[in-house]
Amino acid sequence: MPRSGWTAPFESAFNGCMSTTRRSIPGTMRTYAPFAGSRPFGQMPKPMFADDGCRCHEAVQASRERIDAAAQGTVRVTGAARTALASCASLDWEGNAANLFRDRLTSLRPPLDAHDDEAATVTRMAVMSP
Amino acid sequence: MSDWQIVARVHGGHQSAPATVEEFHAAYDALVDAATELGVHARTWTDTAMELAADRTSVPLCTTLSSGTRSSSGGEHVTLPYAQLIAACQRHAAELNDTSAKLHGMADMLARANALYSQAERDSRRAVTELTQAVTQSHPLWASSAMVGGILGGLIYGGLAERAFTPGYSSWATAPFQEGYMSGIGALLTDIELGKGVVHTDEVNQAAGKIGKWSGPIKDIYQGNELTVRRVQSRAEVVRSSTSVGQSLENLRRLGEERLGKIDLDSGLEYGTIAVQRYERPDGSNAWLVTIPGTDGQWDSPFGWEQNIELMSDDPERRRRADGARMVVEAMEQAGIRPDEPVAMIGHSQGGIVAAAIASDESERFNIQHIVTAGSPVANHPIPEHTWVTSIEIEDELVAALDGAENPATDHWLTVRGTLQPAAGPGTPTLNDDGSCTPSADSGVWGDSPYAAAVVDDPAETKEMTHWLKYHQAAYRNASDLGGRPMITHERHFADTIGGELKETQYYEGRLSHPPGHTSTAPGERTGISRVGE
Numbered sequence: 001m002p003r004s005g006w007t008a009p010f011e012s013a014f015n016g017c018m019s020t021t022r023r024s025i026p027g028t029m030r031t032y033a034p035f036a037g038s039r040p041f042g043q044m045p046k047p048m049f050a051d052d053g054c055r056c057h058e059a060v061q062a063s064r065e066r067i068d069a070a071a072q073g074t075v076r077v078t079g080a081a082r083t084a085l086a087s088c089a090s091l092d093w094e095g096n097a098a099n100l101f102r103d104r105l106t107s108l109r110p111p112l113d114a115h116d117d118e119a120a121t122v123t124r125m126a127v128m129s130p
Numbered sequence: 131m132s133d134w135q136i137v138a139r140v141h142g143g144h145q146s147a148p149a150t151v152e153e154f155h156a157a158y159d160a161l162v163d164a165a166t167e168l169g170v171h172a173r174t175w176t177d178t179a180m181e182l183a184a185d186r187t188s189v190p191l192c193t194t195l196s197s198g199t200r201s202s203s204g205g206e207h208v209t210l211p212y213a214q215l216i217a218a219c220q221r222h223a224a225e226l227n228d229t230s231a232k233l234h235g236m237a238d239m240l241a242r243a244n245a246l247y248s249q250a251e252r253d254s255r256r257a258v259t260e261l262t263q264a265v266t267q268s269h270p271l272w273a274s275s276a277m278v279g280g281i282l283g284g285l286i287y288g289g290l291a292e293r294a295f296t297p298g299y300s301s302w303a304t305a306p307f308q309e310g311y312m313s314g315i316g317a318l319l320t321d322i323e324l325g326k327g328v329v330h331t332d333e334v335n336q337a338a339g340k341i342g343k344w345s346g347p348i349k350d351i352y353q354g355n356e357l358t359v360r361r362v363q364s365r366a367e368v369v370r371s372s373t374s375v376g377q378s379l380e381n382l383r384r385l386g387e388e389r390l391g392k393i394d395l396d397s398g399l400e401y402g403t404i405a406v407q408r409y410e411r412p413d414g415s416n417a418w419l420v421t422i423p424g425t426d427g428q429w430d431s432p433f434g435w436e437q438n439i440e441l442m443s444d445d446p447e448r449r450r451r452a453d454g455a456r457m458v459v460e461a462m463e464q465a466g467i468r469p470d471e472p473v474a475m476i477g478h479s480q481g482g483i484v485a486a487a488i489a490s491d492e493s494e495r496f497n498i499q500h501i502v503t504a505g506s507p508v509a510n511h512p513i514p515e516h517t518w519v520t521s522i523e524i525e526d527e528l529v530a531a532l533d534g535a536e537n538p539a540t541d542h543w544l545t546v547r548g549t550l551q552p553a554a555g556p557g558t559p560t561l562n563d564d565g566s567c568t569p570s571a572d573s574g575v576w577g578d579s580p581y582a583a584a585v586v587d588d589p590a591e592t593k594e595m596t597h598w599l600k601y602h603q604a605a606y607r608n609a610s611d612l613g614g615r616p617m618i619t620h621e622r623h624f625a626d627t628i629g630g631e632l633k634e635t636q637y638y639e640g641r642l643s644h645p646p647g648h649t650s651t652a653p654g655e656r657t658g659i660s661r662v663g664e
Contacts, residue, residue, distance in 0.1 A: 053206065054189065054192055054195075054206065054207050055188075055189045055192070056189050056192040056194060056195035056207050056208050056209065057208055059185045059186070059188045059189055059195055060185075060195070060208045060209065060210055062185055063181075063182050063185045063186075063210055063212075063215075064210075066178050066181055066182065066185075067178065067182075067215070067219075070171075070174050070175055070178045070219070073171050073174055074171060074175075074222075074226075077164070077167040077168050077171045077226075078168075080163070080164050080167055081164040081165075081167075081168060081229070081233065083160070083164075084157075084160035084161050084163065084164035084233070085161075085164075087156065087157055087160050088157045088160070088161065088236075088240075090153075091153060091154065091157055091240070092146065092150050092153075092615075093154075093240070093243060093244065093613060093614060094613050094614075094615075094618055095243060095610070095611065095612060095613010095614060095617070095618065096581055096610075096611040096612075096613060097239045097243055097579070097581040097611050097612045097613055098243070098613050098614075100239075100579060100580070100581055101236055101239060101240065104232065104236055108229065108232060108233070111225070111228075111229050112229065114225070115222070115225060115226060115229065118218070118221075118222050118225065119222065121218070122215060122218045122219065122222065125210075125211060125214060125215055125218065126210055126215060
């Protein structure tokens, strides 16, 4: 059995649709991969084994990196939100809506903290798994 | 029954100091930027969830990876708890969106309360109005066809949406062009040169003046010119004590609906009735509040349909001769209002036009310090600077747009402009007896703030014309909740004008008739007011 895990090419009536075989029946769609090289979607599935083992390790590492990047982004945007709220503390504005506005300057801090905590939790969930 | 809400914006009035306005702008920009970043980052987490799902299946023959659970067969293969991670990413995205919406809502309230983008909105509106006017003047048939098309389109849309005849949608569809179209027609009727309309805003008033020269005498023929004003008694308290614009609007609604029989307070009051209230100030002097409902269209009422044209005229004499103005002036004199005593007036529709006309033309007879108009096309009335004006208009009510122009936005002229939207979410706010509002939990507008909009009381089954006073009340309620220096300053001025203890509420009824032995009325001869005792 080939190391890649794929069986040997065989003739198929639907040959040409995202297939690795080189033979194609005239009139069928040619092989093409419109998203190849740019996005995970549409790419050919990778061979199961790399030189140093199963590619599941790469996939897991990629997942961890995505989560880590997103979590760092959360810290950045919640920090910007806190700065924005702080800049509104001394506005000269009266009325019911102004009172609610000032309440929200305070009441939005816990949700912003919760966003940071949630991002950290997701990161830990990804890191601590073997 | 559908719920509707009004989102209000404020134009004019006393603005905050420039440094304060700069602070408002900076705060608004910071909030919007933060809200936008949170919203964009929420999408990042959504994308991350999708990418994790793709990672999970990226090595199809590795069952450990795709299982998402740790393999018991040793460390050769790895995975992550993908199901929990994907769910956490999606949940996190939703929470970030919620916070983003709240920040957007805060920014929106800040902007509307302090009229941060009022000038930009007005400039944009003026541009549309002038362009529409120019097109109407140069291609009146085309413009009229387009308006008819908009009206029919609105009717069709309303019929499909609500399975009913809903002219409210016709007005909604044509709302952005109503002022410009009216201006264009006015310019055509008064031969204003194309292009000169940019420096005019009173084309409609000029046209009304021209039309009123013959509509007035024609009206005299069938309605008569003899005006009888008599004081009448009310069996019930219709117009109550007021210390605010909100309370006065509620009194105006009660009087307007009671005299037409829409509500039954068992007062015995009929159409053509206004209220004149005397308040006694702490120093013993008097202050007055005159409450004027709108057109009743009754055969012998001074508040008929034709009178609107005369009240809109650019000719002060024509305005003075309008029966509604004559009637209210006569009532004010009968009530004993002295020239030096402060007067506030509040009117809906034609009632507001009467208030504006009297403020414009009788400033030497009465000390009119503040008028409140609801749904009244008064943009071009020459109201003197010392009279404060609080105008309330609804975007698609049509009537307020009949002046063909936006209201001035000065320190003394504040306009609350409301836009109707379907309400969303559970709960309705409660209008308390003192005029204050207990908000609902969710208005459905940005960030679920209870002050982002005001729910309309007693909503109609379908989208009706928004000229009814309840819509203006909701607009004012929302604007009041938003607060801000313009609203607070104007409200305070109105309250100070009538500040004091209510001493008496007088009701006056007007009727038109032909004088005894009448055969015809000479054009321009508009005299004849009779006082009748109780």
